[in-house]
Amino acid sequence: MMNIRRVHNEELPFAVELAEQVFCETGERYMGHCFPTLFRPGISHSYGAFTEEGQLVSFMGLVPVQITSGQQILSAFSIGAVCTHPEYRGQRLAGQLLEQCKQHAIAAGAAVLFISGDRSLYTRAGSQFFGHIHQATISADISSQWQSSHLWDIRPLESQDIFAVHALLQLPSAHVNMSLSEMQLMIHAEAMAHVNRQQQHILVAATPNGIAAFAIFSIPANLVNAADSTATSHPTDTTNAINEPRRGSVIEWAGRPDAVRELWGEAIRRFQLDSLSATIPWQEQPMLTTAQEAGATVSAIRNGGTMMIINSGALLSQTGLLHGLAKDENIQITINEDNSYTLQTPQGNYPIPNDQDLCSLLFNPYTEALSQHNLPFPTIALPYMYGLYFI
Structure with a gap:
């Protein structure tokens, strides 16, 4: 008989050991270092399945997070490092852990769960893809044509x-x-670079008056200038790397779009990349325009992972749309007794059948939820969830 409960601080080393056994196939042990918000002592939110003897055999990491979107603050939890010992798989332990995490998050006042994955375990329970991101890819040929502003x-x-x-x-x-x-903890953790089996580097665009922009990069390990003080020293797999295209990615960026673009170009030159990819949330239109005008290839992708609405009342309240509490009385959403929704606007009332349509309406600027009505709707902006903050 399994005991499903929260993981205590003194049991976190066992969670790290289990996670590294499952995820670190190459022998490198990095989970404890790369995911400090999951595995460092503090207020415990994560859940585990324990045998009668007290052995931790399944783990689901749970971390509280708040996201600022315009004038609103969204309270949520992130789920990550979900793992089960090979000898105990097939017992639906992860499903039980997910239910406990969901109830824990609801009790805490969270509106949604962000999940770093799209397994059927999550989609069966109601998680779904969300939001809209642009992915810009810059080739070395294109960046070589960019003129530095100096x-x-x-x-x-x-x-x-x-x-x-x-x-x-x-x-x-x-x-x-x-x-x-x-922020310092997440920078030091280098989570995405480790997941990519690459190295993390950070560049800034400095002026005498301060920093205009910065960018965090994930870069293939070989050919890196050993004199670069930002090079990571952890072991990285470079098997056949010499014959493969050198593709890097931007983990996080912020600042003036023209300065960010120069950082991207410098990364391609400095680290001898064949190409560099970067994500640009839909709401960051100046950066998107800068990337397109610079010749980047831009495509549309989903935000990272999946989202599960666990308390629609809290979600609509926190986003300022709940009927009776809405900040803009011209646009309100009512929760119906059958758990469907109604969008109320000056043009009329419109049905929102389920959480999937609600998620699309709220977070996707190109939603088809109301396409037949051609109604404007104030889409709620979200950051890219697989950036510096990655659980």
Whole structure:
């Protein structure tokens, strides 16, 4: 008989051991380092399945997060590092853990769960793809045609830049709320670079008056300039890397679009990349325009992972749309007794049949939920969830 309960602080090392056994197939052990919000002691939110002898055999990491979107703050939890010991799979333990995490999040006042995955375990329980992101890909040929403005000193991040970088991260209309300490912790964790089996590098565009922009990169390990102070020293698989295209990616960026573009170009040159990809949320139109005008290839993708609405009342209240509490009385949403919804506008009332349509209406600027009515709707902006903040 399994005991499903919260994982205590003193049991977190066992959670790290289990996660590394499942995820670290190459032998490198990095889960404890890369996901400190899941595995460091503190207020425990994660859940586990324990045998009668007390052995942790299944784990589901749960972390509280708040997201600023315009004038609203969305309270949520993120789920990650979900793993089960091979000898205990097939017992539906992850499904039980998911239900416990869901109830925990509801009791805490969260509106949604962000899940770093799209397995049937989650989609069967109601999680769904959400939002809209642009992915810009810049080739070395294109970036070689860019003219430098010489307005900035492009250099690696220095410790004295920390206040400026934190301030830049808070500027986008939608961003994950992180304290200065949390941001430093996530930078040090290098989660996405490890997941990519690459190295993390950070460049800033500096001026005498401060930092105009910064960008965090995930870069293939070989050919990296050993003198670059931002190079990560952790072991990285470079099997056959010499014969493969050198493709890098932008983990996070913020600041003036023209300065960000120069950082991207410098990364391609400095790290001898064949191409660089970057995500641009739909609401960041100046950056999108800058990338397109610079010759980047742009395609539409979904936001990272999936989202599960766990408390629609809290979601509509926190986004300022709940009938009776809406900040804009011209646009309100009512929750019906059958758990469907009604959008109320000056043009009339419109049905929203289920959570999937509600999620699309709220977070996708190109939603088809009301396409037949041709109604304008104030889409709620979200940051990219597979960036610096990745659970």
